[in-house]
Amino acid sequence: MSHVAEEIAGQPACWRRAAAEARPVAEPGESVAVVGCGTSWFMAMAFAALREAAGHGHTDAFAASEFPAGRDYDQVVAITRSGTTTEVLDLLATTGATVLTANPDLTGNTVLLDYADEESVVQTRFATTALAYLRASLGEDLTAAAADAERALTVDLGDLVAADQVTFLGRGWTVGLAHEAALKLREAASAWTESYPAMEYRHGPISVAEPGRVTWLFGPAPAGLADDVAATGATWVDSDLDPMAHLVVAQRLAVAVARRRGLDPDRPRHLTRSVVLPPCR
Numbered sequence: 632m633s634h635v636a637e638e639i640a641g642q643p644a645c646w647r648r649a650a651a652e653a654r655p656v657a658e659p660g661e662s663v664a665v666v667g668c669g670t671s672w673f674m675a676m677a678f679a680a681l682r683e684a685a686g687h688g689h690t691d692a693f694a695a696s697e698f699p700a701g702r703d704y705d706q707v708v709a710i711t712r713s714g715t716t717t718e719v720l721d722l723l724a725t726t727g728a729t730v731l732t733a734n735p736d737l738t739g740n741t742v743l744l745d746y747a748d749e750e751s752v753v754q755t756r757f758a759t760t761a762l763a764y765l766r767a768s769l770g771e772d773l774t775a776a777a778a779d780a781e782r783a784l785t786v787d788l789g790d791l792v793a794a795d796q797v798t799f800l801g802r803g804w805t806v807g808l809a810h811e812a813a814l815k816l817r818e819a820a821s822a823w824t825e826s827y828p829a830m831e832y833r834h835g836p837i838s839v840a841e842p843g844r845v846t847w848l849f850g851p852a853p854a855g856l857a858d859d860v861a862a863t864g865a866t867w868v869d870s871d872l873d874p875m876a877h878l879v880v881a882q883r884l885a886v887a888v889a890r891r892r893g894l895d896p897d898r899p900r901h902l903t904r905s906v907v908l909p910p911c912r
């Protein structure tokens with residue numbers, strides 16, 4: 632079994648532990664910026680939308696490289712599995728961020744999720760465990776989500792493995808999950824994927840829908856969208872699983888597509904486990 636497949640299977644246990652250990656990362660009413668790169672940025676997007684929807688206060692997500700200089704927040708929260716990504720470290724040098732990381736050597740205000748660390752370049756378990764921690768930090772009970780993740784490990788992927796192309800959609804916090812699912816298929820399987828807020832789908836992305844392609848929604852469906860997709864001949868995928876568990880299915884699809892294409896999901900093209908950049912001149 633590949634490292635990434637093992638890590639995918641380890642998610643339910645890690646989510647349960649994260650939920651049991653979670654503490655607030657900010658007080659209700661405080662303004663919060665959540666930052667990360669790649670996968671970690673998409674988890675930041677999901678948490679920002681969840682925190683605002685839960686009424687905990689103004690919460691923005693940024694790719695760490697795009698944090699607006701001079702913008703003041705009561706709290707900055709960074710997500711970084713490696714704790715070595717240059718853009719995140721640059722930001723940590725200028726903000727007193729709380730950092731969710733698997734790196735025990737990172738100093739400062741850290742939430743150490745080393746039990747979710749991974750051998751893989753492609754992130755699965757660490758990312759969702761960080762999000763599980765943050766969801767639980769808002770007071771959410773993740774018992775059902777973890778049970779759904781167990782179910783997600785056994786869902787039959789069927790013909791999805793042979794799809795030509797997948798477009799992932801989400802609404803609110805699941806937009807981040809849609810971007811992450813698309814990234815998994817790109818990273819692990821070098822596959823063409825796209826991702827959008829669901830209501831944007833009719834504003835252009837539907838143009839590529841056709842038989843043999845898939846439109847995959849995380850969370851509740853906007854009225855009529857499944858019918859619009861069906862009319863194109865594309866396959867519609869949604870689920871009653873917790874959306875984070877539905878992401879587990881997409882992770883499994885990425886591994887299965889990689890294998891089908893003769894690729895090793897543990898050796899993604901052109902990627903490194905963490906991006907460490909030379910200093911800017």
Ligand SMILES: O=P(O)(O)OC[C@H]1O[C@](O)(CO)[C@@H](O)[C@@H]1O
Binds near residue numbers: 715
């Ligand atoms: O969470 P970290 O360690 O800062 O790293 C983010 C990196 O992880 C990855 O998932 C590695 O493929 C990329 O999205 C990104 O370069």
